[in-house]
Amino acid sequence: MSEIVNINGNLFPPEKAVISVFDHGLLFGDSVYEVLSTRKGRFYTVREHLERLFNSAKGINLVVPYGFEELEGEIKRTAAAAKNEDTYIRIIITRGVGDLNIDPSSCLKPQLIIFARKAIEYPEEFYSRGIELIVSTVRRNIPEALSPGLKTGNYLNNVLAIAEAVREGAHDGLMLSHDGFISECTTSNFFFVSDGTIKTPSLEVGILQGVTRRNILIVAEENGVPYEEGRYLPEDLALAEEAFVSSTTKNILPVTRISGRPVGDGHPGEITRRMMKLFELKLDELVGL
Ligand SMILES: Cc1ncc(COP(=O)(O)O)c(C=O)c1O
Incomplete structure (x- = not known):
């Protein structure tokens, strides 16, 4: 390990x-990245992430000076050298x-x-009891400034x-778009359930198109x-029966409190739990088991 x-x-x-202190990635955040994981020792959705x-x-x-296959090969070679069960x-x-200027x-x-490195393992209670979000005062980027899709x-x-969320005792912040619609969390996409329907912000709101x-x-x-995908307001959460977030490292994580109020009865909901089970099966299918 x-x-x-x-x-x-x-x-x-x-x-x-070590890298140079003159790298513009360090100086200006001038870089791009992806996070992937293995499941049961096997890679999945590598193509989607690349x-x-x-x-x-x-x-x-x-301009990325590497080809697709080359990057995939480097990812697998690095993971093999790190020798973790899941990576x-x-x-x-x-x-x-x-140069030391932004150009x-x-x-x-x-x-x-x-x-x-070793794959992240979130505490089991996050999945069994759910996490708490706050509606953040910090907005997601306006797409015309820096597209949240990148x-x-x-x-x-x-x-x-x-x-801000951690300061307020929550696990993550639910960010609104510049024009006030629910967008996503800081490193996850957001879903809620009302009238028995799963609702998630559409890509047009300005979110990362999550692979998960x-x-x-x-x-x-x-x-x-x-x-359904659409444009939802924070007020719509008052009627939410359930909520969850998704990402490659978390899969589906139930959300049971938002800004101090319980979502539904304050426990992971039926549809969320069903989706968690179905998603596990989908992951097995994606890794070829
Ligand atoms: C802002 C944001 N939204 C959503 C996600 C989830 O994306 P994925 O499911 O591809 O991991 C991430 C991943 O880190 C993210 O940074």
Whole structure:
């Protein structure tokens, strides 16, 4: 069980993994990234994550100097060297080393960084009892400023939102879009249930197109669970019977309190628990078991 960091194809133990202080990824958050995980020792949805990585890079005019297969190979090589039963992978492409000003044109070589470490295990009670959110005072990015659809190293508003939530004794912040609609949490997509229907903000609200979110909607479709995507206001949560969040590292995590008020009866709801079970089966299918 260990941690390995791959920098431009060279593998290092964490204490030897260093990059230049002139990298624009560090100086200006000028980078893109993805987080992947294995399940039962096997990778899944690698293609989806790499497609989103390339899409994020395109969105900030960063030309990735590696091909798809090459990156997949590097991810797997780094994970194998770290030798964990299940692996957490963070892959970052930075703008690279350049002058000490924000103009990226002095950065000639993007840098590849891949972290491989033991997969995150959230406390069991998060799944059995649910987590608490607050509706954050920090808004998600306005798409015309920096599209929330791009997964970049520029996550400072999400950093401020989770810090606010933790200060207030909650687990995460539910962020609103610039125009006041529910968008997503700081590193997860958000769903709530009302009238027996799963509701989740549509991509047009300005959210990251979560790989897990997409698979959850596929699972709902395949199993005849009613769902809709749309624009919802924080007031709509008053009628929520259930809520949950999703991400690659968390899968489906029930939400049982929002801003100090219980969601429904304050316990993970029936539809949420059903979706958690169905999603586990989907994950087994995705890893080929
Ligand atoms: C802002 C944001 N929304 C949603 C997600 C969930 O995306 P995925 O399901 O692809 O992990 C993430 C993942 O980290 C995120 O950063």
